[in-house]
Amino acid sequence: DTEVTQTPKHLVMGMTNKKSLKCEQHMGHRAMYWYKQKAKKPPELMFVYSYEKLSINESVPSRFSPECPNSSLLNLHLHALQPEDSALYLCASSQGQGGWETQYFGPGTRLLVL
């Protein structure tokens, strides 16, 4: 199984809503990532978890709150988002955290903030 799954596929939320994005992998990978991708742009790294601990936070606003409940799951909690936060949110995983690792991306959640 080389699949990373993400739910929901699409999400529309208002600026006062609280929602969560979910990501799951069963490849035994110990590193998981959240990326944000705007149209016609490359993925932009947000967070990295290694062995269930947050190892990188790329100065992401606190309205995005990541959580790694176990080695297979990664959540991204959203609160008080802005319209400019509308984007494709990609989860990825890799065997380890090293730069030699292949990242496996999920299909993403397309988020629209109204």
Add this chain to the structure above:
Amino acid sequence: GQQVMQIPQYQHVQEGEDFTTYCNSSTTLSNIQWYKQRPGGHPVFLIQLVKSGEVKKQKRLTFQFGEAKKNSSLHITATQTTDVGTYFCAGRPSGGSYIPTFGRGTSLIVHP
């Protein structure tokens, strides 16, 4: 900060023509990875290059890593409509962050 420049941003070709995208870094890279993202899809890993001057082939795709490990290219021979998508390089600077930096991508449009 570390940047990986990728050109061109867009490339239109007729089916059967060749295509090349280039990535350049101002600093030496430990390795470089290439990903393909189909329209409406997500990035999918294609290959990783590690050694200076390395060349790898996957069917019609040829990947090269420069001798100085500062540049890389992806060449597609005789493009097909299935090659449509955006190709990203992701380079990891030597002695820098262990997380690769993505280039801006090259969008390939193939006209039948």
